Amino acid sequence: MKVSKCDPRLAKSLIEQYGGADGELAAALRYLNQRFTIPDKIIGLLTDIGTEEFAHLEMIATMVYKLTKDATVEQMEVAGLGGHLADHGFDLYYHNAAGNPFTVTYVTAKGDPIANLYEDIAAEEKARATYQWLIDMTDDVDIQDGLRFLREREVIHAIRFREAVELLKGFQEEKKVF
């Protein structure tokens, strides 16, 4: 991940994708948890996308780390990260841009494959929207490159989940024959 300047202000917003409701941690936990009860045809997709989200989590963490590692205490405070500094110093922490700690209530499991997959599609679309806001917030072209990549991944994941819904509909219709 290339980051061309120290920018704790952007880090404060970017942390949304680390420990926020539509962030990468929530995504990974949501998909990997749904795998166990989803019809067999969809397990591979949830496994692969869930795992990819953990890689994205490391990418976001790398960006946040590089954006803040050379910042002074004063720069962190000016960026609105004084509260973060008091509790965590320069460590990363799973919270959203507003500082609320990660909660597992960001993740749903409804015991219904279609409901779960629609939830997953919505999560991808919300994450895509967040990435767009973040891209608009910075003029660092290196960071923008990374964020555009992640935004595109949300698009692809949403497409794959939509296809999974179609596979599932076919599967449900098949079952009615018996």
Add this chain to the structure above:
Amino acid sequence: MSSVMPKEYYRVLEELQTVDFVLLELSLYLDTHPDDPHSLAQVQQFHLRRQGLVQQFETHFGPLLEYAHSPTTAGWPWAETPWPWQV
């Protein structure tokens, strides 16, 4: 900590990441289109290319994974390589 690695490190790693990305995309596509012969052929092709790149990278810069590709007989280089956020 941050390290500046030799040019070759970034070049091979970027090529590996590119090939990995192709394989990841093909995997997700095949998860919902498992019978597509064109994608299956591409997986074969890129998998071979990946093996060469992994070998090239690991020979010079140490293991990419904790245990997967090539077992070490001397030392434990896994914990010595610079991590992704340090390069």
